[in-house]
Amino acid sequence: MDTLGIYVQIPFCASKCSFCNFSSKVAPHSELESYLASLEHEIDLLFSGCQTASANARHPSGDLLELPVDSLYFGGGTPTLAGAEGLDRLFATLRQRFRFAGAPELTLEMTPGSADAALMAACRELGVNRLSMGAQSFEDRELASVGRLHSGSEIEAQVGLARGAGFQNISLDLIAGLPHQTRASWLTSLTRAIELEPEHLSIYLFEIDEKSRLGNEVLRHGDRYHAAAVPDDDAMAAAYEQAQELLGAAGLAQYEISNFARPGFESRHNRKYWRLDPYLGLGAGAHSFDGNARWSNEISTIDYAARLATGELPIVEWRVLAEAEQIEEFFFLGLRECTGVDLSGAAKRWGRDAINPWQSRIDSLLQMGMLEESGGRLRLAPESFLVSNEVFQEFLLPAQDGSQALASVTGS
Helix, strand or coil: CCCEEEEEEECECCCCCCCCCCCCECCCHHHHHHHHHHHHHHHHHHHHHCCCCCCCCCCCCHHHHCCCEEEEEEEECCHHHHHHHHHHHHHHHHHHHCCEEEEEEEEEEECCCCCCHHHHHHHHHHCCCEEEEEEECCCHHHHHHCCCCCCHHHHHHHHHHHHHCCCCCEEEEEEECCCCCCHHHHHHHHHHHHHCCCCEEEEEECCCCCCCHHHHHHHCCCCHHHHHHCCCHHHHHHHHHHHHHHHHHCCCEEEECCEEECCCCCCHHHHHHHCCCCEEEECCCCEEECCCEEEEECCCHHHHHHHHHCCCCCEEEEEECCHHHHHHHHHHHHCCECCCEEHHHHHHHHCHHHHHHHHHHHHHHHHCCCEEEECCEEEECHHHHHHHHHHHHCCCCCHHHHHHHHHHHHCC
8 A cells, every 4th residue: 555755845054054955044033933834724724625626726635634544754944943833833733733753754854953952852752753864974174164063073963863762763964075175084984984873874975055154156267165175076076986885794785876784774754755655845945755746845934834824835846747647757767776777567567568768769878778677677777876877868859869968978
């Protein structure tokens, strides 16, 4: 039976990092409290409106809302800024409206230093059983250069508080490519992270794009925000490969391009994204998927609250995926996982004839060694992880243009 994942967006932070390309904001606590009330209103409207919504309406179906919830993820931003009382209110509303499975995965994102022992204990009391901690680096110079408010020692202290509160599933995030990062400092961050014995660890490469202050400055070849001290692509690639080696040796097996875990601690919620399972996003800028349609909410917290105040759901985009789009997503999302995708399962879901247009590009990528096939499963070759976006691009282009697109992957 299908299960549902719920993502709750709390886009508020104590400070805005220079590398951040999300829509989070720094705002007074009163604004955060008002936002939490809007979240509760959105949840209520979802259920009050699904009874009268037509089949063509921009409204999640009652069938989706009735699915048992086996993963709940509070992201941001820094959700711990809501405090024990704010989180308690949200949990109470969610538990009142949704049907939770027997042992759901309940994840809370947090920044080191954003929660004391009392809040950690309160979160455990609420049922939170997984923490995703944005460590990013253990080197104080790197942290300060991008506007992080915590230090390396505060990461260790926060993990200690979490363990003391009874958390047995902790994930740490590290970013390869922060300003002033060197091979030696990256090794230090990896080593200190491993010494904390997390159950899960995510390695992200710094993304250079115009959506962040730092990324935009790098693109402009400027020197603000320590942009001139950002390592080059080769250094980032070397850092990623070093992480693969050290984390594997430490018992954290790679199960997705950016994610490593001890057996049984893979992120249940994130796997829903990669496997095209249904999930519901709540809050400003949140995205949802029911297996056929994708929709998203107003990004601005002000516009989000204004829509809700009129009694209208804050959905601004709704798109039903054509069959070809579903298959594209099956490939470029599913291939993120190290186990790859099940080709026979795809043929059963959409029909062999629907999959055939992609066969020529699959064959070409197999021939080039960028993909591997075994036991009916197709997966990225280990050597392709660092150029995975180029491989995924192949599954977004018209099938008849495959040969031309493959030339761009090889650089010919």
